Amino acid sequence: GAVVSQHPSRVICKSGTSVKIECRSLDFQATTMFWYRQFPKQSLMLMATSNEGSKATYEQGVEKDKFLINHASLTLSTLTVTSAHPEDSSFYICSALPGGEADTQYFGPGTRLTVL
Amino acid sequence: DAKTTQPNSMESNEEEPVHLPCNHSTISGTDYIHWYRQLPSQGPEYVIHGLTSNVNNRMASLAIAEDRKSSTLILHRATLRDAAVYYCILSLIQGAQKLVFGQGTRLTINP
Numbered sequence: 384g385a386v387v388s389q390h391p392s393r394v395i396c397k398s399g400t401s402v403k404i405e406c407r408s409l410d411f412q413a414t415t416m417f418w419y420r421q422f423p424k425q426s427l428m429l430m431a432t433s434n435e436g437s438k439a440t441y442e443q444g445v446e447k448d449k450f451l452i453n454h455a456s457l458t459l460s461t462l463t464v465t466s467a468h469p470e471d472s473s474f475y476i477c478s479a480l481p482g483g484e485a486d487t488q489y490f491g492p493g494t495r496l497t498v499l
Numbered sequence: 500d501a502k503t504t505q506p507n508s509m510e511s512n513e514e515e516p517v518h519l520p521c522n523h524s525t526i527s528g529t530d531y532i533h534w535y536r537q538l539p540s541q542g543p544e545y546v547i548h549g550l551t552s553n554v555n556n557r558m559a560s561l562a563i564a565e566d567r568k569s570s571t572l573i574l575h576r577a578t579l580r581d582a583a584v585y586y587c588i589l590s591l592i593q594g595a596q597k598l599v600f601g602q603g604t605r606l607t608i609n610p
Binding site for chain 2: 487
């Protein structure tokens with residue numbers, strides 16, 4: 384099956400610093416990638432939809448200047464949490480939608496962000 | 500987005516079948532029914548999806564009601580590795596679909 388990776392799997396940073404999370408589709412090209420956030424004991428919340436070569440579409444309530452998304456190639460999307468604060472600590476998960484196959488999203492393993 | 504309703508939790512025994520229900524009374528004619536599951540500290544994993552007919556794959560079966568207002572995910576012989584949160588999600592057939600996750604059903608498997 385299709386594989387999506389995320390890097391890093393876990394990151395701890397100081398308050399005020401920026402953190403970049405990578406999402407890669409390893410064996411397929413993804414025209415669309417999605418970024419989700421999940422707080423403990425809660426469900427996944429969609430943050431934004433990322434299309435290759437264009438600006439991301441953010442969900443209501445998600446600050447686009449704080450969560451910078453870049454989808455520069457068909458296999459890579461990045462999420463940068465700028466000026467991170469403790470309330471940004473969460474489990475960040477990406478998913479990728481193969482081009483031409485509209486039915487199934489493939490999810491990455493997630494990145495655990497802890498902001499001290 | 501059409502909503503789904505699932506029980507918060509279910510419990511079953513190892514090697515027994517499990518039937519996970521999902522209600523989606525406001526489903527539209529263009530909505531696929533998707534099931535994903537999430538093991539602890541992992542990203543969601545695709546399980547199965549369908550439109551109108553029942554579907555089978557190596558992981559599970561999906562039984563869809565004739566009026567499409569409900570569906571049931573069937574794990575034929577549960578193992579301890581099937582313990583996870585199971586999400587029933589509706590999405591459009593075409594286009595770059597958004598998946599809106601509800602709270603899902605937390606399935607516990609007893610040895």
